[in-house]
Amino acid sequence: MLRILYFAWLRDRLGTPGETLPLQVGAHSVQDLIDQLRARGGAYGEIFAKPELIRVAVNQSFATIDAPIAANDEIAFFPPVTGG
Amino acid sequence: MPCVTVRVQAETFDATHETALLLRGQDEVGGIGAFTGIVRGGDGLVALELEHYPGMTESMMRQIADSACARFGLTGCTVIHRVGRLEVGMPIVLVLCAAAHRKAALAGTEFMMDWLKTGAPFWKREEFANGRSEWVQPRAQDDAATARWGVLDQ
Numbered sequence: 001m002l003r004i005l006y007f008a009w010l011r012d013r014l015g016t017p018g019e020t021l022p023l024q025v026g027a028h029s030v031q032d033l034i035d036q037l038r039a040r041g042g043a044y045g046e047i048f049a050k051p052e053l054i055r056v057a058v059n060q061s062f063a064t065i066d067a068p069i070a071a072n073d074e075i076a077f078f079p080p081v082t083g084g
Numbered sequence: 085m086p087c088v089t090v091r092v093q094a095e096t097f098d099a100t101h102e103t104a105l106l107l108r109g110q111d112e113v114g115g116i117g118a119f120t121g122i123v124r125g126g127d128g129l130v131a132l133e134l135e136h137y138p139g140m141t142e143s144m145m146r147q148i149a150d151s152a153c154a155r156f157g158l159t160g161c162t163v164i165h166r167v168g169r170l171e172v173g174m175p176i177v178l179v180l181c182a183a184a185h186r187k188a189a190l191a192g193t194e195f196m197m198d199w200l201k202t203g204a205p206f207w208k209r210e211e212f213a214n215g216r217s218e219w220v221q222p223r224a225q226d227d228a229a230t231a232r233w234g235v236l237d238q
Contacts, residue, residue: 008135008207009219060140076137080222083206084121084177084197
């Protein structure tokens with residue numbers, strides 16, 4: 001199972017801090033997962049239609065949208081960071 | 085090996101105490117660069133709520149700290165970032181960089197702060213006196229400040 005996490009305004013708008021999902025057959029990259037989430041419509045459809053507003057980490061390292069994913073990966077979606 | 089301390093915590097920190105710990109047993113230190121970030125008020129801001137990504141936050145802070153030690157030849161550094169609700173005027177982040185000489189200590193401190201703002205997964209939400217609450221938008225000048233250092237050494 002993929003472990004998916006949402007932070008900051010993504011979590012607020014989606015109404016959940018995360019979920020677990022099976023890796024779909026034919027899904028190999030973060031982009032494939034984004035397409036799957038966008039297809040849900042609603043807030044998911046709106047947010048994942050604009051991947052340029054989102055940053056992603058795979059297994060707690062910053063990643064790009066074309067990064068590969070595999071079963072049991074932890075994938076986090078969040079806005080650009082604003083610490084310090 | 086440089087002495088590196090990285091912490092994420094809700095409670096406040098004591099910069100004097102942390103400085104003493106950083107200096108302990110380090111006879112070659114000639115100076116410490118220090119920065120304490122404070123929650124800045126204005127426009128009706130009451131507090132910031134700091135959220136982070138547990139696990140990834142600490143590993144990115146460690147990577148930034150190790151990179152600063154390698155690049156500037158620091159004898160050690162300490163970085164403490166607070167999370168949770170922090171009212172205006174409260175300390176939010178502490179960076180200490182110890183080195184043999186001043187320039188390395190101060191440059192290391194700048195480097196760490198620039199990278200913390202853009203490379204560690206923290207998010208700030210602003211809470212205003214009128215009850216309004218908003219996530220802070222990233223600033224282009226913070227990205228530019230980090231970009232001048234090039235990539236983070238692995």
